[in-house]
Amino acid sequence: MTASKHTGPTVPPHQAIRRLLPYYHPYRWQVAVGLSAVVLAALLASIVPSLLQRGVDAIRAGAARGDILQLGALMTATALVSGGLRFVMRLLLNGVSRHIETDLRHDLFARLVTLDAAWYARGRTGDVMARLTNDLSAVRMGAGPAVMYLVNTIAGALFAMIMMLRISPSLTAIALLPMLGLPVLMLRLGRRVHERFEIVQTQFGHLTTRAQENLAGVRVVRAYRQEDAETARFSALGEAYLTANMQLATLSGIMNPGFALLAGLGGAVTIGIGGRLLIDGDVTVGGYVAFGIYLTQLTWPLIALGWTTNLLQRAAASMIRILEILDAPPLAVIDAGTAALPDHVAENAPAGRAVEFRGVSFQYPAPRDHGTATELTEESATSAPRWVLRNISFHLPVGGTLAIVGATGSGKSALLDLIPRLFDPQEGQVLVDGIDVRTLPLATLRAEIGYVPQEALLFSESVGDNIGYGLDAPERTHLHAAAGIAQLRETVAALPDGLDTRLGERGINLSGGQKQRVALARALARHPRIVLLDDALSAVDTQTEAAILHELRTALRGRTAVITSHRASAVREADHILVLDHGRIVEQGTHDQLVALGGRFTQLLQRQQLLEAIEAA
Ligand SMILES: Nc1ncnc2c1ncn2[C@@H]1O[C@H](COP(=O)(O)OP(=O)(O)OP(=O)(O)O)[C@@H](O)[C@H]1O
Ligand SMILES: [Mg+2]
DSSP, rough: OOSSOOSSSOOOOOHHTTTTHHHGGHHHHHHHHHHHHHHHHHHHHHHHHHHHHHHHHHHHHHHHHHHHHHHHHHHHHHHHHHHHHHHHHHHHHHHHHHHHHHHHHHHHHHHTTTHHHHHHOOOOOOHHHIIIIIIIIHHIIIIIIHHHHHHHHHHHHHHHHHHHHHHOOHHHHHHHGGGHHHHHHHHHHHHHHHHHHHHHHHHHHHHHHHHHHHTHHHHHHHTTTTTHHHHHHHHHHHHHHHHHHHHHHHHHHHHHHHHHHHHHHHHHHHHHHHHHHHTTTSHHHHHHHHHHHHHHHHHHHHHHHHHHHHHHHHHHHHHHHHHHHOOOOOOOOOOOOOOOOOOOSSSTTOOOOOOEEEEEEOOOOOOOSSOOHHHHHHHHHHHHOSSSSEEEEEEEOOEEEEEEETTTSHHHHHHHHHHHTSOOOOOOEEEEETTTTOOOOOOOOEEEEEEEEOHHHHHSHHHHHHHHTSSSOOOHHHHHHHHHHTOHHHHHHHHHGGGGOOGGGGGGSHHHHHHHHHHHHHHTTTSEEEEEESSTTSSOOOHHHHHHHHHHHHHHOOOEEEOSSSOGGGGGSSSSSEEEEEEEEEEEEEEHHHHHHHHHHHHHHHHHHHHHHHHOO
16 A cells, blocks of 8 residues: 555546646736746747857858957846846746645645544544645645746757757757657656655655654653664654655656756767768858757756656645545535524523434444554454444433443443534434534534533643633633632642643643643633533542532533533432443433432442542552
């Protein structure tokens, strides 16, 4: 497997290049002026040798000194203007390629933030990073410099050839004969450059992924004393990247001299036969000299052609990788709803929303072929999709608190994921205030929900910024209030700059429980009508969890809450409890009812008490 099949369909190279065209559109005038400058510069450059030809022949014919000087001045002026035009072309076309790179990056990022959870379950951060950096710059090189040199090559070669034909058609034919091999070389090697460059970029993605995972998980690496093993694994990837690059370099190494050889062959033939023509008097001395210069003028663009092909092939390979992200379908979750939720009129009316599941069955979309992780591919090849949730129904009235308990892997997180539509169920319906969530605009739905995921994820900003994330200029009192409900007051007070204390990457300088409470405060600060807590307090001790949940109950005042917890004891105050087992509801009722039942819930409760006793001992 060469390319990493990220998600979107792989498009053929010519289509990938075509998809780049719209990006030129805003800069079409710069491109037009830039390319005109290229052509004009090539034209002027091709005039210089013919002026020289005239000069040489004039000197031999014994022309006046003034005429020769005039020719010299004309040559200098032409060369100067040509140089000036080349400066303009670089400025404009390279500038455009930088703009295109920026626009593409913007689109890529905008796409990345809309892709759903299923896509991220398959994607690798490092691989995405590689596409955002290396691949983008390969596309830039193709979009700007390569196009510029290509046009320069074609125009330069064309003009040089016309001038050569004017000097001697037969000599031109002879000089160009070896160059017939060019298209063959270009097509043969070009495709292989494309293939090998794709491998290089994929390898780079693996390398970045590894580095990123290891650095993020450096604590785990150290704790398991895997420094050497990880370094070795990293080196192996580095070696693979090196090998891929060397193979590419070999190709490029063949390509440029190959082109030069074909051009040089023409030169050698010309000197021999041209000399003959000169002696026979069919060509003037000036013509012979000029012909030689035209030939070198032709040689350089041809060498550049090898290089340009190389750049364009790389750009196409990278553009394909970029399109895999840009074309990634927004998968299961389609944001096409237009329904509206009922307004809450009275200030004191219950501030929550009802949540209902009707016969919901769900399975996670199967991870597709990854390219970057063989382990994952093998695993997905053997495991058939299975139901994570099966036939779940419940009705949670406005202001109610529903608790979901169950063993690890029983489907608690999956159930919560369906409410903000991180995924859609394959069967059944999820309703909010009686409206199918699929008929609501995603933004409307998600604005109602404060979701605290199982893994608290904080940004490397201040604590206050983390709590106020997504709010326009939140008041400090507002942030403090949210922090208060999340039992963060003391923690914040103890921080060096209070709410303004900057956090390390992913909040590394907070404890697990503190992080969870910041994440909880973040959800509460938005005053959501529906609060989802996914084992959001697993890292705090049992007493604090109970205290927070108790405080929360008063603070939420009529809002609706769905809470999952590992600890059966934590859900004592919930209005209704669902006990999940392998994705099915096996028991439900209030805490007291379930205890009286003496079934699954009681088992969970006893197991937890036992664990706590062991921990305490
Ligand atoms: N992104 C995913 N893709 C495929 N399967 C998944 C994914 N996430 C979870 N699963 C599987 O779905 C099942 C239910 O997982 P879920 O996360 O809902 O369990 P949970 O009850 O929240 O467990 P825990 O108490 O450990 O958080 C598990 O068997 C898990 O392996
Ligand atoms: Mg979970």
